[in-house]
Amino acid sequence: xxxxxxxxxxxxxxxxxxxxxxxxxxxxxxxxxxxxxxxxxxxxxxxxxxxxxxxxxxxxxxxxxxxxxxxxxxxxxxxxxxxxxxxxxxxxxxxxxxxxxxxxxxxxxxxxxxxxxxxxxxxxxxxxxxxxxxxxxxxxxxxxxxxxxxxxxxxxxxxxxxxxxxxxxxxxxxxxxxxxxxxxxxxxxxxxxxxxxxxxxxxxxxxxxxxxxxxxxxxxxxxxxxxxxxxxxxxxxxxxxxxxxxxxxxxxxxxxxxxxxxxxxxxxxxxxxxxxxxxxxxxxxxxxxxxxxxxxxxxxxxx
Amino acid sequence: xxxxxxxxxxxxxxxxxxxxxxxxxxxxxxxxxxxxxxxxxxxxxxxxxxxxxxxxxxxxxxxxxxxxxxxxxxxxxxxxxxxxxxxxxxxxxxxxxxxxxxxxxxxxxxxxxxxxxxxxxxxxxxxxxxxxxxxxxxxxxxxxxxxxxxxxxxxxxxxxxxxxxxxxxxxxxxxxxxxxxxxxxxxxxxxxxxxxxxxxxxxxxxxxxxxxxxxxxxxxxxxxxxxxxxxxxxxxxxxxxxxxxxxxxxxxxxxxxxxxxxxxxxxxxxxxxxxxxxxxxxxxxxxxxxxxxxxxxxxxxxx
Numbered sequence: 001x002x003x004x005x006x007x008x009x010x011x012x013x014x015x016x017x018x019x020x021x022x023x024x025x026x027x028x029x030x031x032x033x034x035x036x037x038x039x040x041x042x043x044x045x046x047x048x049x050x051x052x053x054x055x056x057x058x059x060x061x062x063x064x065x066x067x068x069x070x071x072x073x074x075x076x077x078x079x080x081x082x083x084x085x086x087x088x089x090x091x092x093x094x095x096x097x098x099x100x101x102x103x104x105x106x107x108x109x110x111x112x113x114x115x116x117x118x119x120x121x122x123x124x125x126x127x128x129x130x131x132x133x134x135x136x137x138x139x140x141x142x143x144x145x146x147x148x149x150x151x152x153x154x155x156x157x158x159x160x161x162x163x164x165x166x167x168x169x170x171x172x173x174x175x176x177x178x179x180x181x182x183x184x185x186x187x188x189x190x191x192x193x194x195x196x197x198x199x200x201x202x203x204x205x206x207x208x209x210x211x212x213x214x215x216x217x218x219x220x221x222x223x224x225x226x227x228x229x230x231x232x233x234x235x236x237x238x239x240x241x242x243x244x245x246x247x248x249x250x251x252x253x254x255x256x257x258x259x260x261x262x263x264x265x266x267x268x269x270x271x272x273x274x275x276x277x278x279x280x281x282x283x284x285x286x287x288x289x290x291x292x293x294x295x296x297x298x299x300x301x302x303x
Numbered sequence: 304x305x306x307x308x309x310x311x312x313x314x315x316x317x318x319x320x321x322x323x324x325x326x327x328x329x330x331x332x333x334x335x336x337x338x339x340x341x342x343x344x345x346x347x348x349x350x351x352x353x354x355x356x357x358x359x360x361x362x363x364x365x366x367x368x369x370x371x372x373x374x375x376x377x378x379x380x381x382x383x384x385x386x387x388x389x390x391x392x393x394x395x396x397x398x399x400x401x402x403x404x405x406x407x408x409x410x411x412x413x414x415x416x417x418x419x420x421x422x423x424x425x426x427x428x429x430x431x432x433x434x435x436x437x438x439x440x441x442x443x444x445x446x447x448x449x450x451x452x453x454x455x456x457x458x459x460x461x462x463x464x465x466x467x468x469x470x471x472x473x474x475x476x477x478x479x480x481x482x483x484x485x486x487x488x489x490x491x492x493x494x495x496x497x498x499x500x501x502x503x504x505x506x507x508x509x510x511x512x513x514x515x516x517x518x519x520x521x522x523x524x525x526x527x528x529x530x531x532x533x534x535x536x537x538x539x540x541x542x543x544x545x546x547x548x549x550x551x552x553x554x555x556x557x558x559x560x561x562x563x564x565x566x567x568x569x570x571x572x573x574x575x576x577x578x579x580x581x582x583x584x585x586x587x588x589x590x591x592x593x594x595x596x597x598x599x600x601x602x603x604x605x606x
Binding site for chain 2: 003004005006007008011018021022025060061063064065067068071072074075100101163164165166167184186187189190191192193194195208210211270271272275276277278279280282283284285286287289290296297298300301302303
């Protein structure tokens with residue numbers, strides 16, 4: 001076999017075929033079955049980083065809760081998950097969970113112990129003392145130290161027991177600079193839906209809250225997210241142990257926004273994309289019997 | 304510019320470069336951040352189809368529960384999700400949810416109403432009547448009609464309120480032909496962990512159940528999955544309204560296996576990958592007041 005003679009036109013044709021094949025491969029290849037509505041916006045670089053702050057504490061259902069919550073974080077590539085444990089040190093339970101979920105590179109593990117005087121005691125009902133204050137403030141401090149005011153980002157408070165849809169995070173991507181996004185929350189405050197009320201010009205004029213509607217911002221922690229630049233502009237915006245029950249949301253929001261500046265999301269507040277679910281405390285009566293007999297059902301097993 | 308002369312060796316070099324570039328593109332490109340442990344087995348065609356059967360019924364937390372459960376299904380590409388509603392007809396709530404999750408092509412929506420005499424009445428405690436019997440049997444019927452005995456598959460009963468890890472489904476992929484896989488379940492039967500007990504040869508000899516340990520198979524519905532071929536071999540294996548409380552698992556298993564044939568999974572039953580969580584019934588006192596006044600917090604909104 002001798003030499004092959006190629007004309008310039010033939011070389012151009014070969015190059016075009018080569019480019020077409022590469023474009024075809026890069027466009028059709030899908031490694032996993034993301035829902036289509038999400039795929040279109042999955043170019044992570046174009047998206048703001050969503051800092052999702054999750055205060056948590058040890059109890060029998062903790063790993064179960066964090067495991068199912070990790071799934072929505074896995075599905076939304078622009079979330080940076082900040083888990084803050086109410087403890088002196090971070091735990092191997094959370095470290096292992098983040099490792100197994102493949103989330104080490106886009107998560108931060110912190111600990112911040114609630115001061116003893118603010119801790120729930122024995123039979124205190126769980127609403128009698130503010131919860132998550134120390135932990136959320138530790139996360140806010142971390143965010144202010146590790147981002148700059150020019151970074152595009154959103155800060156969201158994501159409790160470990162609520163139910164969050166993937167679509168909710170799509171909505172957060174739409175939050176404008178220097179604004180706070182708001183949306184309805186299901187199953188909270190004694191209502192099926194607690195939601196912002198809009199006027200004809202789609203400006204938020206109030207909320208439909210039935211519980212303490214006199215609060216400046218009568219909404220749930222799951223019902224808003226804050227543009228990152230606002231946290232840099234208002235370093236005084238934090239949570240406080242000094243405010244009345246139900247006023248934590250109002251406490252941070254009063255520093256960063258006013259009612260009419262809130263940005264209504266989730267199809268102009270007509271869709272529920274997050275639910276205030278609560279998990280039952282499991283009855284461990286048989287475990288208690290074992291314990292009294294010096295035994296355990298879970299020796300060496302992390303539950 | 305004249306012709307370009309290429310020797311055979313030069314053509315081979317160009318082809319090799321071309322192939323290397325294509326291999327590089329196809330190997331490095333990742334559309335989403337799946338955890339690494341999962342990526343290795345993400346070649347869907349090599350995997351059995353896991354038929355996950357979820358009985359469900361309308362209540363305020365239903366959409367919240369199914370939404371967070373849909374995330375683990377989205378993350379595991381070889382799951383086929385069979386949702387069976389306790390109703391005369393399938394609902395648009397479930398249809399919309401499957402559509403938005405991008406799961407239409409790998410799910411089946413069924414309905415099967417529990418006969419009135421077996422339905423929980425008013426203040427019956429939720430364990431007083433068997434639940435999910437009619438729905439799980441409808442799903443088993445669908446599976447037997449729509450698969451053949453030579454298909455590779457696994458059948459799992461996935462309730463809508465438990466917490467499931469992605470790793471659990473990796474374990475199910477290991478279930479051998481004509482076998483039933485078993486593993487520990489967290490927070491069930493009054494214990495932190497209810498688990499199979501193995502002897503020195505890693506054969507299952509019993510369970511550590513404290514509640515009704517005399518049952519033939521004293522384990523939870525979340526603690527086992529059945530190789531598809533067994534369901535074709537034993538068409539009589541179904542659930543029954545006629546058995547005592549806590550005996551549904553034993554009822555189906557007695558037709559398809561014996562204790563010593565159970566296949567221990569989850570690191571020889573030393574890891575907890577699924578938890579029997581329960582979601583609180585939300586207090587909707589304010590909604591009730593609105594209802595009495597002829598109002599609602601969720602007109603036109605699906606919660």
